[in-house]
Amino acid sequence: MPYKHNADRRHHIGKMKFRVTNWREYEAGLRQRGSLTLWVTPEALIGWRAPRRKTRGGQARYSDLAIETALTLGCVFGMRLRQTEGLLHSLLTLMGLKVPVPDHTTLSRRAQKWEPSARRNRPLPNGPLHVLVDSTGLKVYGAGQWLEEKHGVKSRRNWRKLHLAVDADSGEIIAHRLTDQNTDDPSQVAPLLDQVDGEIDQFTADGAYDGKPTYQAILQHSCTATIVIPPRVTAVACCDTGPPGQREKHIAAIASDGRLKWQAVTGYGKRALIETAIGRYKAQIGRRLRARSFAAQQTEAAIGCIALNRMLAGGRPESLRHQVRQA
Structure with a gap:
């Protein structure tokens, strides 16, 4: 992580501790x-x-x-x-x-022809949403990568990319897409947002989604949405006349105050919640797809997201950061 404060001395910084306040209900849900x-x-x-x-x-x-x-x-x-x-x-x-x-x-x-007949997730909360978006890789059933690395045998079984959109408040998966490994992340923003019915208050993603097409897709869905995407290191402000856009303001703020302060001001730290959702998917559902055909793999990923949301509804921890007492 090149933008961490005191990166060369972070091993001396104590890790934040959290305390679960609803342990009885959460344990029963587990x-x-x-x-x-x-x-x-x-x-x-x-x-x-x-x-x-x-x-x-x-x-x-x-x-x-x-x-x-x-x-x-x-x-x-x-x-x-x-x-x-x-x-x-x-x-x-x-x-x-x-x-x-x-x-x-x-x-x-x-499984190759299955389509959900109705929305299986709980109704979204009233009011604008804080949407977190990211993608992860899922292995395809078979030897695949091991054969290629061990024996130099080229395998036709590669990876699939699972694109997720998560509600930051509830932690539920509100949209998903399964594509091949060569599909770029920004191209899946519009298909993900098409599955979101409510208005978006804030859209948060990592630097892989930086670019004009992403901003256009988000603003077409919700014209008043706040977009929090860290611009690339080499990003420069657009030369178009008129008031600066959100991306130009991000670039100016980072150049003026630094990336660490920009993350604190914009609330970029909440993006870690989608990393938690991805880890939850791989731990509970699995890191690989069992189906062979692409259509059946899409069905498997969709049912996995539905099942994961049901598990989350059964019990979710409510954590508070542990405050260190000053002597």
């Missing part, structure tokens, strides 16, 4: 994540089978709800499709429900 309690509502039983088609072609046996239920169980418990089929079959048998269970072949095929 235990609930591992619960195998499963209930099926009468509405779910009615909608388990796919409605009969009136057009030409074969008749689907399972609805999207049944496919999503099976894929969600496999995502949460980290199982392959065959094991997911066995788990769902055993659970429904123990519950005494005589409903058909999708086999692993059906799950693999339908």
Whole structure:
């Protein structure tokens, strides 16, 4: 980190400590994540089978709800499709429900065509949002990188990039996109914002998103949004006539007061919350994708985000910074 204050002496600076104020509720939520309690509502039983088609072609046996239920169980418990089929079959048998269970072949095929029927996340809070955006890499199932590094064998399986937009107040994932590894971050700002229904009060991202296209995409969505993106070291102010834009003000403030003060004034430190969300995704859902086709991988990432939001709703820590008493 080239812009850290006292970078050469930071190993002597004490790490900030936080205290969880709702430990009892948070601990109960963590235990609930591992619960195998499963209930099926009468509405779910009615909608388990796919409605009969009136057009030409074969008749689907399972609805999207049944496919999503099976894929969600496999995502949460980290199982392959065959094991997911066995788990769902055993659970429904123990519950005494005589409903058909999708086999692993059906799950693999339908995962490539699955689309969410409605919004699965909790409603967004009223009022403008503070949106945090970042991306991370997910490995594709298979040897891939190891073969290339160890034996020099070129692999067709590379990486996927998961682009996330997170609500800074709740920590929930409010938008996501899965692309190939060659897709740049600024090009995904507009598709992410298209999934956000509410107005944006502040948009925060790292320096990879710096540039005019990003600013234009954000202001087209919310014309009054405050954009906090650190300009590059070589960034210069635009020569256009007229009042300076937000990017030009950032460049002038950093040149005048330094980058550290600019981060404190703009609240750039909140960007660490999306790093926490990415770490939560990789710890709970996984660092690699199990599906083989790109369409099924998009479904897997989407269901992973939905499941992660449900886990977060079950229990989230409320932390306060520990104040050091002065002697």
